Amino acid sequence: MSATLSAKAPPRSAASGRHRAVLIAMCACVLVAQSLVAAINLAIPQLSASDLRPSPSQLLWIVDTYVIVFAGLLIPAGALGDRLGRKGVLLAGLSLFTGGAALCALATTVPLLLAGRGVSGAGAALMMPATMSLLLQVTAPERRAAAIAGWSSALAVGGILGNTGGALIIEYLPWQGLFWAYVPLGAALLLWAARVAPRAPRGTANLDAPGSALLILGLFALLYGIIEAPGHGWGSTPVLGAFGLAALLLALFTWHGLRAAQPVLDPRVFRLPAVRAGALGIAAAFFGMFALFYVNAQFLQYVKGFSALQAGIGVLPAAVGMMLVTQRSIGWARRLGTRPTVVTGLLLLAAGLTAMSTADSGTPYPLYAAYMLITATGCGMTMPSLSHSVITALPQTKAGVGSGLNAAARELGAALGIAVIGTALSIRFSDRLPAALGDNSDSAAQALAAASRLGDGVRREVVSAYTDAVGVGYRIAAVVLVVLATVVAAWLRPPATEAGGGARP
Incomplete structure (x- = not known):
């Protein structure tokens, strides 16, 4: 033996x-x-x-x-x-x-x-x-x-x-x-x-070359509209044209997917609540985190006076928190259920962004780091369970498509998060700048450089305007996250074994 x-x-x-x-x-x-x-x-x-x-x-x-x-x-x-x-x-x-x-x-x-x-x-x-x-x-x-x-x-x-x-x-x-x-x-x-x-x-x-081409071109048009909107305006012809083209191409992609024998992505997979909720939840989590990434380094340099290296190091608490939480979140989901874990994570992410909207030049860095840790905890709670939901809802032969859907939801969520907070930041910042700057207001860096030449008083006004704009952007992102969390909660139904108190032997 x-x-x-x-x-x-x-x-x-x-x-x-x-x-x-x-x-x-x-x-x-x-x-x-x-x-x-x-x-x-x-x-x-x-x-x-x-x-x-x-x-x-x-x-x-x-x-x-x-x-x-x-x-x-x-x-x-x-x-x-x-x-x-x-x-x-x-x-x-x-x-x-x-x-x-x-x-x-x-x-x-x-x-x-x-x-x-x-x-x-x-x-x-x-x-x-x-x-x-x-x-x-x-x-x-x-x-x-x-x-x-x-x-x-x-x-x-x-x-x-x-x-x-x-x-x-x-x-x-x-x-x-x-x-x-x-x-x-x-x-x-x-x-x-x-x-x-x-x-x-x-x-x-x-x-499925035709389906792949429709999907790629449709997403390109959508992202073009999102990315160019801050510069051209949401109601401009190029942006509206891009969104219209995206809607047309993605509608054709859906029509093609419903008719093709083996489409690159069968739209019918979204009939599965786990896939539908997982894709939206993943996009929502990266929407919030990349809204933070887009603003964080600029805020630490422009408002807190950090160097580029200090700003990069300053985000490490969020990295540590996310690593710790993601490894434990699956266990939490097993004990508490997938839906409570995911929704709590998205709401924590929204709460972290709301807390960060209160930060200013006088906020101590340890407190600022604690706010980042809240957002990282929220993201860490959501990502493993949502990815697992999408992958396990599809057959093993479609594992690559499931992985691709997971990753596409992340990148699209990131692009949308950057666009939304970037647009809010640009509009609010421009409205709050002092008149003494004149035409030197195309960007925060240009405005701050011009303000430094005009004296400490003008520079303080510019920093205050930027801080206020960041706060507005974070609050808008937080509201969007709360709305998306509500939809995910409605779609993400617990398995029958969870609902019945666990699997029977």
Whole structure:
């Protein structure tokens, strides 16, 4: 008997070690891809003063091209992994991501930089669904919830560490250094994934080129309208035209999905309450967190007087809190139920943003960090349970599509959060600026620079106007989160075993 047990022990140990290696590698890929969404924001001042001489609109596209391509390709990329093999798609994504970063670092013109950002975004889109699908492949069913929690933790922390790592690089290197840093990271991940990622059986997902094109173009039009609205105005012809085109293309995508034999994303999956609630809840959580990311670094520098490096480090409490909470939230969901855990998380996120709306130049940093910790706790409570709901509601053969839907909801939520708080911030800030500034009010940085030349009194007025605008933006985001939490609560029904007090033996 003991000999038999001894013979069986090594395979179990080896399987556990392989699972751990895959988990770490997949989480590392997710963290690096997500960090680039946030890191670029800290390079904007250097890019503005560089030989590229980008216009304000070009700066916006430099920041957002990665996110637009990332979001638009996520669901088709999930189907591509199901059809052609998830490991191969992951390795292709890492290659594109690394090559795009190198192209950005070598760029001498804005179009070349935009091309590099787009290539990296396409690589990230290929990576994200494949990482979750491969992780679930080597994870026993009873451990999948914990694996998804770890994956979600890496995703959430990636955005925060992008701010911190980007700040450290930009403090000491030119803007090209930010992209050069991702080249060895991407190359190392490529070699690591090639070694540890398992081969996955190919599924029957249809690539559905017409459906993929309609989805990508529709999302591009939607994001174009959201991104350009602060500059052109919500009622302007380009923005309304973009929203109208998005509505038309997405309606055609839905019509095509209902008629096609194997659509890239069957609209009927949204009949499942778990999928519907999960996608909306994920978008809501990232709406709130990226509203925070967009404003936080600027607030700490303009209002609190932090350097770029200090502002990047200043967000670390949120990273630590999110890592701790995401690992425990699945256990909370098992004990309390998925719906109470998720809704409480979204409401905590709204409460954190409301608390942050009260911060000003006199707020002690420990108190400000506590406000950030509340928002991070809320996000950490929601993400694992929502991701688990979407993935487990779909058949295993559609795991890539489910992963892509999860990731697309995140990126779209992030884009909308930035657009909403950015628009509110711009409108309120412009209305509150002192008349002494004249035409020097195109941006907060320009207004503060002009105010410094006009004296301390004018500068205090500008800082007060910016603080007030940030508060209004945070409160608007909090109201939106409360509304979305209400809808998620209505859609997210507990399983019958939960409703009946637990599964019976």
